[in-house]
Amino acid sequence: MTNITLKPHAIFGLTSGQLLIRLALLVIFALCAYPFFYILSLAVMPYENFISSPVHFGPNGFTLEYFQQIFGSANLQRAFTISVFKTIMGTGLSVVTTVMAGWALSRPGLKYGRLLSALFIVPLYVGGGLIPYFLVIRATGMLNTFWALIIPSMVWPFNFLIARAYFANFPQEIVEAAKVDGASNLMIFKDIVWPTSTPIIATLAVLYGVGHWNDYFWPSFLVQPDLYPITVVLQNLISGNVMASRLGVSGFQSVSPQSFIAAVAAVLIIPVLVAYPLFQRYVVKGILVGSLKG
């Protein structure tokens, strides 16, 4: 190494410490984001260009052919619609129930709050297995209905614990003041808690939304093919369980596996890339208090 001294305030107005920190973050940024960029590059790069040269760092040429092949099938379009409905309705339902329970069970003085909260610990680590789960869902009459896609996974124990921890730090003075003014528990929740809890709501929306969108094992087990979300089809395709040819993708012989799989991955990634930034700034605030012990 040459001995160039990094004088404080010397480079771009940054101290050497700041510079090192930014360099480190740049490397981290590249490591996290590049795989996304790379897979999206493969998805839009003509396959001929992909095989003609051994090394690519980014897209070489541009085509939407592979996306057209994916969305050319009426079934995939319908599966996509089901996915969207599942994600939106499932997330809405999950967030509302989790927030309500997290608020209620974190209230100081609620005698059985702690006991009921403890109920959420065991399911973090132990499950009953495939067939008993199936039998329970069948008993509820939801099997092979749209509801099997959203109700059984309505509340995740981990998310409940986050929500509960968040509300445990909710300023009790505000609640007491409202009570003095004669507000009922319901009004307090509806008019005070819900409107001021955007951070935790956004956080839960991201966690549940991602979960609902990416979910593919349970749908293929709990509903019949006419209700499969697109992820069942696409994830099976990536994991190699289904041949592209069997998807009725026209002219499948010319579909190259790398490009096609990359495009499939892109279809799964892009909605997330679009939706996440909308929630991002709330998420930080939301996890903020949620992460503190309640």
Add this chain to the structure above:
Amino acid sequence: MNVAQENFRQNQTTLDKPKCSALDHVRQNSTLYLMAIPAVLSIIVFSYLPLFGLSIAFLDFSPFRGILGSEWVGTANFADAFNNPFFWAALRNSFIISTLKLMITFPSAVILALLLNEVRKRWLKVVIQTSTMLPFLVSWVVAGAMFRAILGTDGLVNSVGTSLFNTDPIAFLSDPQPFRWVLILQDTWKYAGYFAVLYLAAMATIDPNLYEAAEVDGASRWQQTVHVTLPGISNTMITILLISVGYLVAAGFEQVYVMYNVSVYETADILETFTLRLALSQGNYGLATAVGLVQGAISLTLVLIVHFTAKRLGRGGLF
């Protein structure tokens, strides 16, 4: 949770106690209990009711005969599992992989959060934070496709190596030793950003006066980090550690299932993949459930031990 609140809660509880019977209490707080009902009910129905299935571990289970009709075989399924050499290898792998993941992902997230905390430019912070969160947002199947495209024998890294530097390809995905590290670092890649957000959030609640006081005392940025920031996020770190300890025998099924192949069974076969291949695919639910039960029991024991230890040490537990 701060002291004032803790006192407040205790006062509340002691105040309520003498006045109310259980029924009165529920009646008075009926709205709150009603609000909790959907979540509690869904957990009871969809998480606790299926637990009756754990009895399958003690049966020669036939789906058609059902739990009541299947033959009771006592601990035979457990004996089968313990006598299987691949069970012990899988248990060991589960433990090694998840321990290494914890050892690397956990501090990485803290370091990432500390680094981000030093950035004052808002846009820079948002861009980097979003990018580190991205891996958390995609499913393992997609993450697997990315890593295969990059680390495969004919993937990006190896094609750069072979065509530009003329090196031999490295079998990241089919050589047992590198593969274990691929799993661990991939876990860091996927989760560090998410946990960093948790720490950043905690940092935001640290009283700014503490930093000012430290600065007055002449503390450098580094000293402030060690003496103010880290203690400020210690509660969050402990909570995450507590939850993670329960997963020390669950090394991440989806990830391994998506990434592994026969060549790396030696270091990558974990309890869940073992169960899937040797029991579930053969319809041997008794054996599969027995393994799951052993795993769950270890997890809960670990969690309860650390929970009560933490409580005794005054660091708060999970609930």
Add this chain to the structure above:
Amino acid sequence: MLLNSRITRVVIALTFALVAFGGMALAQDTDTVVIWTPGDAKFATEDLQVAEANRLLQMIEESTNTQIEIVQISWDGYGDRLRAAAASGELPDIFSYYQHNDKNLITQFAEDGLILPFNGDLASLLPTVLTEYEGTPFTSELNVDGNIYMRPSTWGGGTQPNLSLVHVRQDVLDTLGLAQPETFEDFANYLTQCQEATGMNGLVFPGGEASIFYVNVFAGAFGLPFQGWVRTDNGFESPLIQAGMRDGLLILRQMIADGLVDPVTWELTNGNEAKERFIAGSNCAMLFNGGPIDLEIQAALETNVPDAVQLTLPALTTGDGVRGYTMEPQWATATFIAGLPNNHPEAAARVLDYLTTAEFARLSVLGIEGVHYDMVDGQVQLNEEARLQDGFRPTSDTVFGAHPLAGGVMVDWLNAWRDAEAYEVYIGWGKSSEAVERYNTWQENAGMYQIEAFGMFSSTPALAEYQPTLNEIVIRDFLSIIRADTAEEATTLFDTFVQSWLSAGGQQVQDEMSAYLLEVYGN
């Protein structure tokens, strides 16, 4: 505020309303015969859409006086779904199951009363199915307590190797001036020259998959099959622990050590990935299934690499003339009639028998004459529009295949192989006579040398108990043997393997199996 807008509240309110009023399960029509078959999501959903107006389906319904509902379940988790359905006491009337050599499962189904034996009244409704058994002696191995419980999906009468055959590039052989490889030496020579001349990678196969299909290519040169049981002086033994198996694995080990095998092989966890690489033109050779899939391989290959021609090789030899792929009866899957209280076995039997007839085999490929095809000068002319409307696979697909309804009883296209004329149309549609001739050569090559295996479909109590662990040992140990650094090391590993296989229950399984097979096949 994004989340507190009125819209959000409306969405939430709607969600709750829908949850409250929705979720009613549909009532089942009692006259309906429900058929389950493993398949891909695509066809499944299309089937449901077209079923109402499907002329082919209507024809089956009229012929059998039933209402049919077909459900295709994703391959992923089909078995679990079937067991879960059984656990809740609601099986479809007819279901197919694809783990065709899993006699344990059939036995369990039969013992639990899930499936019905084809006896008495049921037998009289299943004349065509029972005739199948007469021409295919191996199927008796699948009987439980002497009763027939399944319709095996057979085609043709004889045997044909199928899993893991050697595919090379005819065009590369021609360019290099090489003859069709007959020995492993020829094959290694081809791989070396091909790699040098074309820059393509060597041999590829699904080496990351939990199977040992690849052994098919190497065991045969030592007179051994890669599955089932072989006759020895001691009765019947597993081929896997014979000295010849070691020698076969050593040949593969040498090829790997010589750099003739593409290292990506070890990362491929399913056969399609290997195929995808070969058809992308990136490998000189591959080990993969044969049969009409060859046509698909050829079509994809020539799309990606102009003038490329694949070639399915006959089994290779070490030079002493011993050679062969493992003989396989031509069948793929089995279909059962369920016997739970909600089922309609007699209606199901009528349907199953009809689906087994030559008439339906033809219908499922060509469709109805005058609707889906016409005869013009003695030639079949397919009517694409009508076919598509009723859910046939497009003829533009290389091997356009049977109507997905044929999947009601078997893996869809197999039905197309049962009727000679339909098969000819199926194979030859849109192809030159030269291409068809080439295809026939591949099939001839594949079946030219075969190694007999016994008891492939038999099971014993010990096998049921130890099979999973034994399979695991074989899969892992064979991989370490073929990837060993030296031949000596590989030999030592093989000896260790034999010991651990025998002591992990293999000895007991072998003894039981030998006794059973001696009973069936005599000394």
